[in-house]
Amino acid sequence: MEPVIVFDNVHYTYPADEKESLCGVSLSIEKGSFVAVLGHNGSGKSTFAKHMNGILVPDEGRVLVEGLDTSDEEHIIDVRRRVGMVFQNPDNQLVANVVEDDVAFAPENLGVEPKEIRERVDAALRQVGMYDYRMHAPHLLSGGQKQRVAIAGVIAMQPDIIVLDEPTAMLDPQGRREVVDTVFSLCREKGMTVVYITHHMDECIDADRLIVMSNGCVMADGKPADIFANAELLRREGLEQPETARLLQDLRASGMRLEGEPLSVEDCAELIAQVLQSERSRS
């Protein structure tokens, strides 16, 4: 797989800070993959995200986006066009009083032809299911709807990568569902690369890859199933094991033979049912 973002030994310290917020992060993100990032408060997730589109540039080391160095002032707009970024608070990232004007903001900045902007805006709003709200005022929408408009505003830029920094932190369960489904469809149907920062374990279950950060370092990096099976690591990082993983672990501890690490509730139930059935037929 071809890497689209490469971190090469990235160090970063905020100007008014003594402690390093990123201490030597090296990794690459593959094209079309869905990468979830977990970590406790202050572990450096947002700092990590802000390095991907050159909002912050490394003190040491470098970040490459499709081969472009983010510290290269000349290409900064090219980098930002490739990496769309969605933030936690939807109110502070919508710039216009009408939904469609907001979605048009990025292509307008890029100097796209008016006719094409119109097409991009309509397509982006359809993609996130907000086309019917295009004439609405953003401040009257629900949190989940606002966040989907913010995603549309990024899609209209036609990026290859979309980075979301805790987009569901301020939303209710219904809004969370809407946003997560939208993001997954972008990755699975449109082939976009997604970096998804979150506090909610259950949102990471279907990711291709899970990165756990702690004190500015990558603590774990691998398949969600493998990481969630590592109870010791999760406890140390103050992360909660998903209920399914905990159930499987308890069952194993009590002597049941279960293979694999299914994380969704359905898969987990199916596996347990299978094992129970085979045990019953054996006895």
Next chain:
Amino acid sequence: MLKDITLGQYFPGNTVAHKLDPRTKIILVIVYIVALFQANGWIGYAVVTAVTAACMALSKIKPSNMFKGIRPMLVIIVLTAALNIFYTQGTPVRPGWIITWEGIARAVQMVLRIVLLISGTFLLTYTTSPIALTDGLELLMNPLKKLKVPVHEMTIMMSMALRFIPTLISETDKIMSAQKARGADFETGSLVQRAKALLPILVPLFVSAFKRADELAVAMESRCYHGGEGRTRMKQLRMQTRDYIALALGAVFLAVMFVLKRYAL
């Protein structure tokens, strides 16, 4: 309570008033204000009132919304009326009274002038989306760019301010409720006491406004904002026949008002 503030609010619609080019509307509002200040007789005021009423009817803005816009100015209006009634020399309404017929006439005219001024300008913001409004302003002020006036920066600041008015108002509401729940009292006490009570609202409001500004700047940069250079617009402004008709009508209106003033009608 603060939700009633309608400043800078836009009521979407599909009337001629909404469809006019924002530049036309901005020019017309300036024409309207100049015309209004020419009125110095009853006929003049009657003409301006009729024109305002016609524009309101055209834009299908509910009079109740118009009134909401005027309500915050009520104190000023009442004060103006009182001053004019009591301080104008002339024939007393009854012998010995200080209220004069001239005073009453002046008061009515002054109140009319303020109400018409507010209604006219609010018609602009009610029928024009903030984006269109600031786009219009930017284009009208374009020639000033040659004089190194930061026109784009000024208009983008204005559109951000308009965008965040509703957000900050609802935030103020929330902070006020939170302070009330802790026993803060905004409604009673002397003026100084009440002003002091506002401090615990202003401080958190400012802190959060700065935080918002910071996040907004990062979000705008992330969406490739880099000033006005090379920027295009999705909605291109184009003057149509109706704009020229509207401007011509505006010119006629202004001419009529000048003539009326000349003859002190």
